Amino acid sequence: MFENLFVGIANGLRSLLGGLPLEINEAIVMLVKLVAILVFILVNALWLVYMERKVAAFVQARIGPNRVGPKGLLQTTADIGKLICKEIIIHKDTDKLVFMLAPMLVFVPTLMVFAVIPFGKNMAAIDMNIGLLYLLAIGSLSTLIFWMAGWASNNKYSLLGGMRSVAQMVSYELPMVLAILGVIMITGSLKMSDIIAAQEHTWFIFSQPIAFLIFFIASVSECNRAPFDLIEAESELVNGFNTEYSGMAFAMFYLAEYANMLVSCAMVTILFLGGWYAPFGLDFIPSWLWFFIKMYVMMFIIMQLRWTYPRIRVDQLMGFGWKVLVPLSLANIFVTGIGMYIYRAIGW
Amino acid sequence: MFGKGLVKGLEITWKEFWSPKTVIQYPEAQNPIPERFHGRFVLDTDKCIVCGMCANACPNKVISLKKQKVGTKQFLTNYVMNIQYCMFCGLCVETCPKDALHFSKVINMNQYFYNNIPLVLVQREAPAEQVEQEKPAAKPTPQLKADALAPTAESEVAASKASDKEGE
Amino acid sequence: MIRTQEYNLNFGPQHPSTHGVFRILLTLDGERVVKAEPICGYLHRGVEKLAEARTYTQFIPYTDRLDYLAAMLQNWGYVMAVEKLMGVEVPEKAEYMRVISGELSRLASHLIAIGTYSLDIGAFTGFLLAFRERETTMDLLEELTGSRMTLSYARIGGVAADAPDGWLEKVDKFMDKMPTCIDEYDGLITGNEIFQARTREVGVLKPETAINYSISGPSLRGSGVDYDLRKAKPYGVYDRFDFDVPLGKNGDCFDRFDCRMKEMRQLVRIIKQAIQQIKEIDGPVIGKVPKVIKPPVGDAYAEIETSKGIIGYYVVSDGSPKPYRVHVRRPSFINLGYLDEMLRGYLVADVVAILGSLDIMLGEVDC
Numbered sequence: 001m002f003e004n005l006f007v008g009i010a011n012g013l014r015s016l017l018g019g020l021p022l023e024i025n026e027a028i029v030m031l032v033k034l035v036a037i038l039v040f041i042l043v044n045a046l047w048l049v050y051m052e053r054k055v056a057a058f059v060q061a062r063i064g065p066n067r068v069g070p071k072g073l074l075q076t077t078a079d080i081g082k083l084i085c086k087e088i089i090i091h092k093d094t095d096k097l098v099f100m101l102a103p104m105l106v107f108v109p110t111l112m113v114f115a116v117i118p119f120g121k122n123m124a125a126i127d128m129n130i131g132l133l134y135l136l137a138i139g140s141l142s143t144l145i146f147w148m149a150g151w152a153s154n155n156k157y158s159l160l161g162g163m164r165s166v167a168q169m170v171s172y173e174l175p176m177v178l179a180i181l182g183v184i185m186i187t188g189s190l191k192m193s194d195i196i197a198a199q200e201h202t203w204f205i206f207s208q209p210i211a212f213l214i215f216f217i218a219s220v221s222e223c224n225r226a227p228f229d230l231i232e233a234e235s236e237l238v239n240g241f242n243t244e245y246s247g248m249a250f251a252m253f254y255l256a257e258y259a260n261m262l263v264s265c266a267m268v269t270i271l272f273l274g275g276w277y278a279p280f281g282l283d284f285i286p287s288w289l290w291f292f293i294k295m296y297v298m299m300f301i302i303m304q305l306r307w308t309y310p311r312i313r314v315d316q317l318m319g320f321g322w323k324v325l326v327p328l329s330l331a332n333i334f335v336t337g338i339g340m341y342i343y344r345a346i347g348w
Numbered sequence: 349m350f351g352k353g354l355v356k357g358l359e360i361t362w363k364e365f366w367s368p369k370t371v372i373q374y375p376e377a378q379n380p381i382p383e384r385f386h387g388r389f390v391l392d393t394d395k396c397i398v399c400g401m402c403a404n405a406c407p408n409k410v411i412s413l414k415k416q417k418v419g420t421k422q423f424l425t426n427y428v429m430n431i432q433y434c435m436f437c438g439l440c441v442e443t444c445p446k447d448a449l450h451f452s453k454v455i456n457m458n459q460y461f462y463n464n465i466p467l468v469l470v471q472r473e474a475p476a477e478q479v480e481q482e483k484p485a486a487k488p489t490p491q492l493k494a495d496a497l498a499p500t501a502e503s504e505v506a507a508s509k510a511s512d513k514e515g516e
Numbered sequence: 517m518i519r520t521q522e523y524n525l526n527f528g529p530q531h532p533s534t535h536g537v538f539r540i541l542l543t544l545d546g547e548r549v550v551k552a553e554p555i556c557g558y559l560h561r562g563v564e565k566l567a568e569a570r571t572y573t574q575f576i577p578y579t580d581r582l583d584y585l586a587a588m589l590q591n592w593g594y595v596m597a598v599e600k601l602m603g604v605e606v607p608e609k610a611e612y613m614r615v616i617s618g619e620l621s622r623l624a625s626h627l628i629a630i631g632t633y634s635l636d637i638g639a640f641t642g643f644l645l646a647f648r649e650r651e652t653t654m655d656l657l658e659e660l661t662g663s664r665m666t667l668s669y670a671r672i673g674g675v676a677a678d679a680p681d682g683w684l685e686k687v688d689k690f691m692d693k694m695p696t697c698i699d700e701y702d703g704l705i706t707g708n709e710i711f712q713a714r715t716r717e718v719g720v721l722k723p724e725t726a727i728n729y730s731i732s733g734p735s736l737r738g739s740g741v742d743y744d745l746r747k748a749k750p751y752g753v754y755d756r757f758d759f760d761v762p763l764g765k766n767g768d769c770f771d772r773f774d775c776r777m778k779e780m781r782q783l784v785r786i787i788k789q790a791i792q793q794i795k796e797i798d799g800p801v802i803g804k805v806p807k808v809i810k811p812p813v814g815d816a817y818a819e820i821e822t823s824k825g826i827i828g829y830y831v832v833s834d835g836s837p838k839p840y841r842v843h844v845r846r847p848s849f850i851n852l853g854y855l856d857e858m859l860r861g862y863l864v865a866d867v868v869a870i871l872g873s874l875d876i877m878l879g880e881v882d883c
Contacts, residue, residue: 059361060644061370156525160547160864226638227710235533235636236865308361308704309354310711311638313865314547353707360704361641370648379655383680384662407574437577437668442676451662 006120006288030126037114041107041259048258048299049076055303079251086247091154094244098152102145103249109141110259117266118192120276120288131192132184135267136177139222142260143169146224146231149253150241161240164314165231168221171321172228176218178329182211182336183271196275203274210332212272214325216298219264221317223257226306230314265298266291273298381453386436388454391427391469395448398422402440402449408433411440416474427470431457522550525864529558533636533868536878540855542867549867552859554852559882567842572598572672572809575842580666582827582844583880586625588617588657589822591670594842596751597818597829598672601811610674610801611753612794616687617660617669619783619790623694624653625823626776626783629875633773634705636872637714642705649697656687672809674802688791694784698777706777715770719858719870722767729854732847733825734775735874739767745821757789769873776875810837824848824877848880 010029017025050065050073057064065072090096116131128134143165150162184190186207187198198204205212221228232240242253269275273294276287285293312320372379381387403411410433414426441449459465528539537558543551563582567575579594580587592614599606631646654664660683661669661676669676705711721731726739736743744761746754762778764771811833819828825847834840851874858870 055365056640058365058369060641061364061367061648062644063369063371063373066373156523229638233638233865235638236868238532304358304361304365307641308357309639310634310705310708310714311865312710313714314863316713351709353703353709353712356703357708360700364641364645370651382655382659382662384660384677385658386662405574407570407577435577435580435666435668436663437580437666438662438676439573439577439668 034115038111041111041114041262042255044262045255045258046076046080048261049079049255051299052258052303052306055300056307059304059307080248080255083251084248088245088247088249091244093154095152095154098148099244100249102149102152103245103252105148106142106145106252106256107259109138109145110256110263112138113263114266116192117263117270118196118275119291120286127191127193130190132180132190132195135263136173136180139263140169140173142256146241149245150231153241153244155244157237157239157243158241161231161233161237161243164233165224165241167314168224168228168230168317168321171318172218172221172325175214175321175325175329176222178326178333179211179214179218180271181329182208182332185333185336185340192270192275196270196277199274200277203272203277203279205272208272208332208336210328211336212268214329214332215271216268218325219268220302220305221321223260223264223302225257225261225302227309227312228317229306229311230317233311235311261299261302262295265295265302268298269294381455385451385453385455386438387452388457389429389431389441389467389469390450390452392448392450393424393470395446396424396427397446397448398424399445401443401445405439405443407437407439408435410434413470418475423474424470425472425474427468429467429469430465431467432465520545527867533632533872534878535632535872535876536881538871538876538878538881540859540867540871542859542864544864547863547865549859549862549864552856552867554855556849556852556878556881559878561883563883564842564844567839569838571837572811572839575839576670576672577666577668579829580668581879582846582883583625583822583824583848583877584665585628585877586618586621586823587665587667588614588621588669589625589820590827591668592618593818593820593822593827594829594831595670595672596820597816597831598809598811600818601814601816601831601833602672602805602809604673604805605803606674606752607800607803608753609678609794609797609799610803612790612797613675613679613801614670614752615754615757615790616679616684616787616794617657617667617675619787620653620657620687621667622783622823623780624650624657625877626780627653629776629823630701630705630773630780633872633875634701634711636868637705637711639705639708639711642701645697645704646701649694652690656683656690659683659686671802671805673805674800676802678801684791684794687787691784691787691791695781698780698784702777706774712770714865715773715869715873716768717766718769718862718866719873720766720768721772721854721858725854726767729850731825731851731854733821733823733851733875734779735772735825735851737761738764738772738775738873740764740771745819745826751818751820753790754786756793757786759783759785759789769869772873772875808837810835819845822847824875824880825851827880844883846880846883848874848876848878849883852876852881 010033013032014025014029017028020028053075054064065075068074068078090099113135115126116128116134118127146165147162150158150165153159183195183204186204187195189195224231232242234240237243242250245253269291276291278285278287278290398413398415400413403409403413410430412426412428412430413424415422416425417423438451441451457467522543522545525542525544526539527542528534529537534540539555539558541553541555542549561581563578566578570578576591576594579590582590627646627650631643631650634642634646657667658664660679661667721735721739723739723741726736726741732743740763742761742763745751747761759782762775762782764775813833813835815830815832817828817830819826826845827847828845830843830845831839832841855871855874859867862870
């Protein structure tokens with residue numbers, strides 16, 4: 001019954017608006033879908049901040065937020081409320097336009113990416129046939145915004161953070177794409193639903209374990225999480241690119257980090273963890289819930305990584321990207337290609 | 349070598365995640381305060397012989413006391429500690445020859461106004477037969493305390509003779 | 517042709533990892549340090565001058581404020597200098613109490629050192645796990661002295677009070693638990709490959725340079741120089757304990773860090789032995805000291821091994837109840853002397869790693 005909950009809602013909405021012309025009808029349904037995604041992301045970002053603080057506290061023998069609301073659930077809401085009330089300090093040497101544009105735009109790539117992510121069976125807002133390409137292209141835009149913030153702040157710490165962000169993007173986008181290539185070679189499609197459909201029997205994490213590892217490392221790096229949180233690096237660069245931001249502008253960056261995490265985890269789930277397919281035939285749990293569970297397992301792992309590992313140094317980061325991940329991902333493509341050839345030659 | 353330490357780290361944090369937490373919820377629960385805790389001062393006025401040794405032992409001249417002669421005995425009229433300068437080193441308590449001055453376990457000494465910070469341990473008037481000395485005002489203001497510093501250390505001045513070396 | 521430019525970066529005084537109000541004026545070429553100028557003095561309180569207006573006993577609480585993480589060791593150094601000046605005999609039990617409380621202080625200080633170092637490198641959890649054990653240490657010290665950090669426990673001629681009932685057993689129990697906790701930090705921090713990659717071959721301090729710059733403490737021993745005052749010139753009752761002096765090999769950040777880690781294991785041994793030996797001793801905890809302390813005219817210098825290095829107190833007496841002059845040889849300050857050359861050629865991230873590995877304490881640097 002819950003399986004088709006959201007699809008059913010969409011269909012119900014469509015038939016409710018049946019009197020209207022088809023184009024307007026579709027446009028309204030699409031609008032509702034996008035608003036639903038927006039709400040989903042924002043609620044998730046709020047929850048994730050709370051979850052991160054709880055995970056951090058539990059790892060560190062603490063209790064974590066537990067005063068505001070039941071079990072401290074409203075802590076992030078209260079924090080955001082406080083940050084909204086605070087002044088956004090813009091010091092006199094900033095590039096004011098770019099400085100303020102950066103926090104405004106920081107959510108845009110994330111929101112755009114979510115349009116193509118299938119949250120369950122038939123649950124992508126737009127199932128584009130070049131979905132993956134779109135996702136990668138838009139996803140890497142966020143670097144530009146970090147760079148904008150770092151540059152416009154006119155602060156040396158921010159500048160260093162911005163510089164690192166660009167360098168990191170260039171060296172980690174490459175192994176990320178190369179790792180996905182193995183998956184694409186097997187499926188032969190860039191369409192999200194096709195990729196998931198190809199994993200009905202075997203998840204790609206089993207057939208492409210190296211690609212999974214590379215992709216996971218690269219995506220942790222892409223969303224600037226420890227041990228790759230060099231652009232923030234609070235022990236060296238104070239707060240990296242957002243040192244100069246205060247109030248809600250800071251909160252936007254802060255929330256965007258979690259929205260980006262959501263994207264990364266969703267991508268890992270789609271590409272390697274079989275998307276919304278239920279493992280072990282446990283399909284009484286609806287597909288969207290499976291997607292959600294897988295995403296949150298990945299999220300927990302990323303959080304645990306952050307609270308376990310020290311930060312890597314900037315030259316080591318570059319070295320690791322170029323000397324380890326890129327050759328490894330190229331080798332993976334090579335092996336995948338040979339494997340596919342043999343597979344076909346045997347003719348299963 | 350590579351990877352072993354990383355996995356070990358994850359194991360430790362995973363174990364910590366499920367182990368009991370050491371943090372306690374402060375206002376509801378509280379750590380037990382040990383017997384010797386340096387908390388708020390308490391003065392047993394019956395025991396106090398107004399010798400002024402505590403005032404002399406203090407490195408920061410926190411303690412100021414005023415006394416009056418009642419018959420043959422000294423009578424303590426004022427005992428004020430400028431607690432904002434106090435280091436809670438415990439030297440005053442240690443020197444007290446009659447065990448009159450004590451630490452208590454009270455940790456909360458917050459005040460909303462600056463004027464309320466000085467800890468007034470004794471504030472009373474001498475018995476009625478004495479009239480020759482002027483009684484101190486009801487609430488000690490900062491100026492009053494500065495005045496009170498002067499007559500403090502009469503009984504034991506040896507230690508504080510060269511007390512103006514600081515300004516050299 | 518690209519024109520490159522060096523620029524200055526103010527690292528501090530308000531910076532999350534300068535361990536206080538310390539400032540380094542970095543000249544950077546990109547992310548690489550060309551020149552580093554340490555600027556201290558933001559926490560200067562004139563402790564040495566304050567001593568001249570206090571009696572000998574009254575100065576003890578001020579020594580707490582030098583290195584407030586290991587207050588007992590600071591008290592001890594000063595008190596030893598005055599005792600030397602006066603020729604006071606310290607009762608045996610007091611010496612043992614000093615060893616136990618001093619080593620507990622050292623433990624608290626080392627726990628902070630390794631915790632903040634892991635925080636500097638970027639691992640937050642090591643910091644709070646180290647704090648958990650430090651909290652127990654401080655609870656124990658609080659029970660003994662009444663204060664958590666600024667203990668003021670040592671007195672001229674002994675210590676302020678005897679151990680309360682059952683305290684030694686509690687310390688013993690905690691010391692039984694401590695090695696497993698150190699194993700945990702080892703697994704979480706020392707064994708981590710990223711941590712090792714960050715700290716190995718960074719900020720190398722050669723043994724000769726370390727001696728030339730008079731660097732002391734774990735920073736010196738990390739370079740492989742075997743010089744621990746507790747072993748080299750045993751003071752108090754240190755000659756009665758069996759312990760090793762851990763040494764590093766390369767003199768890099770990792771060795772300095774590892775020295776502290778191993779030193780914690782050794783001090784657990786010392787405390788356990790001290791507890792065993794103190795139980796057989798009965799007697800006062802403070803020697804025969806006149807009420808008003810008036811040392812004869814003269815001067816005395818005493819030094820002990822604190823958690824940061826060798827702290828030395830030089831006390832000059834003019835026969836009055838107040839010291840004529842007190843000078844403190846502060847290990848943190850002296851260990852900073854080589855900082856500029858140590859930082860040159862490393863990245864901004866290494867600045868934090870190197871500064872953290874020296875384990876400075878700003879209260880002591882600025883005095």
